[in-house]
Structure formats: C-alpha cells, structure tokens
Amino acid sequence: MSKQDRLIVTDTTGQEVYLIVGKWGRVGDKLSVFSLDGERLIDVKQVILSLFPKFRLFKDGNKIGSLKKRPGLRGIKNPFFTITRLNWIITGNYDKQQFTVSRFGKKIGTIDKSVTYMGEFYCVDFIKEQDIPVALAIAVLLDHYAVSKSSVLKKYQQEKYSLSFIHAIWMKIKQTIWKKVKIK
Known part of the structure; x- marks a missing residue:
C-alpha cells in the first residue's frame, strides 16, 4: 500500500x-x-x-x-x-x-x-x-x-505465480515450520 x-x-x-x-x-x-x-x-x-x-x-x-x-x-x-x-x-x-x-x-x-x-x-x-x-x-x-515488507513481497511474488488454492495452504505450513525452527 x-x-x-x-x-x-x-x-x-x-x-x-x-x-x-x-x-x-x-x-x-x-x-x-x-x-x-x-x-x-x-x-x-x-x-x-x-x-x-x-x-x-x-x-x-x-x-x-x-x-x-x-x-x-x-x-x-x-x-x-x-x-x-x-x-x-x-x-x-x-x-x-x-x-x-x-x-x-x-x-x-x-x-x-x-x-x-x-x-x-x-x-x-x-x-x-x-x-x-x-x-x-x-x-x-x-x-x-x-x-517485514520484504518477506511479504516475497510471499506475494511466490503466490503471484501460483495457479492453485493449495499454494496458500503450503505457505501456511511453511510459516508454521519456520516459526518452530525460530523458537528452537
């Protein structure tokens, strides 16, 4: 924006x-x-x-x-x-x-x-x-x-080329995994 x-x-x-x-x-x-x-x-x-x-x-x-x-x-x-x-x-x-x-x-x-x-x-x-x-x-x-504007932009660029609704689910899974890795 x-x-x-x-x-x-x-x-x-x-x-x-x-x-x-x-x-x-x-x-x-x-x-x-x-x-x-x-x-x-x-x-x-x-x-x-x-x-x-x-x-x-x-x-x-x-x-x-x-x-x-x-x-x-x-x-x-x-x-x-x-x-x-x-x-x-x-x-x-x-x-x-x-x-x-x-x-x-x-x-x-x-x-x-x-x-x-x-x-x-x-x-x-x-x-x-x-x-x-x-x-x-x-x-x-x-x-x-x-x-984190850069991470939002990166997500957008990845999602921009996605042709399926599965991509949004995959991104959520990646975020969850990344949060667990960061915490440890």
Whole structure:
C-alpha cells in the first residue's frame, strides 16, 4: 500500500466505495480519501517527519484532529497512535498488523491486515460508518510500519505465480515450520 499513490477501497460485497489518493513520507505530503462520486471526505497532511511523526486531519478544510505516533510503555518497541479532538487511541500488534481503535476506553473499531494468495488487504471494521474515511487513511499510514515488507513481497511474488488454492495452504505450513525452527 505505501508504494502506491492510488487505492480503491471495496466493501464486503466487492463494491468500490472509496478512493485514496496521495502519498506521505515527507513534510507537506498529503493523503485524501474520496467517495466514488468525487466528494473529498478526509485530508491527512504530514507536518512532522521523525521517528514519531505527526499528521493533521482535515474535513471540508477544517482541522478535525492531529494524529501522532507515541512511544509505548516499553519505549520505542510498542508505540501507539493518538488522534486529538477525536479522542482515538490506536494500539495493536505491529508484527501481525492488527490494531484496535478505542475512544474513551471503548472499542470503536479494528484495522487488520491479511495476506492471501490474492495479495495484501486491510479489513477496516468500525461501529459508525462516518468513522471509516478516517480509519482508511490511518490504515495507509499504519501499513508503513509493517515489520517485514520484504518477506511479504516475497510471499506475494511466490503466490503471484501460483495457479492453485493449495499454494496458500503450503505457505501456511511453511510459516508454521519456520516459526518452530525460530523458537528452537
């Protein structure tokens, strides 16, 4: 996701519902989330480039919050994100790319990455539909923190040339074997 400048977002039925355009990684870069009828829903602008970057979120040209990466309790190892004004806290497992979004201690949604034989996907599941455009922009930013992009790319390249569903099962077996070897 982080290497593309356009993403089409589909719902669970496969209908295209949103378009994400832009890039990030430099101060001043911007991501925008659009509905398919062309309405700009959210803009995210990078304002600080560092180990703990900061982004500003805008809706209809008005600032609705700031997204900031913060160090975790164990320092840099388990960081989390906050979105001021929206009062969101985004925590999760960066290895598995599974995140929970909470507001005032109550879970309001999840952002989870899946890697299948068809490629990489994020599943964004929120209680309120109005939160989804912000969550989509957050998913693109979180993708940058994927632990092992090269191994995901390698898996994708292997899966790209697979002509059967057995390949996905074989990849799962290889992962299980590799985990056992790493542990010992």
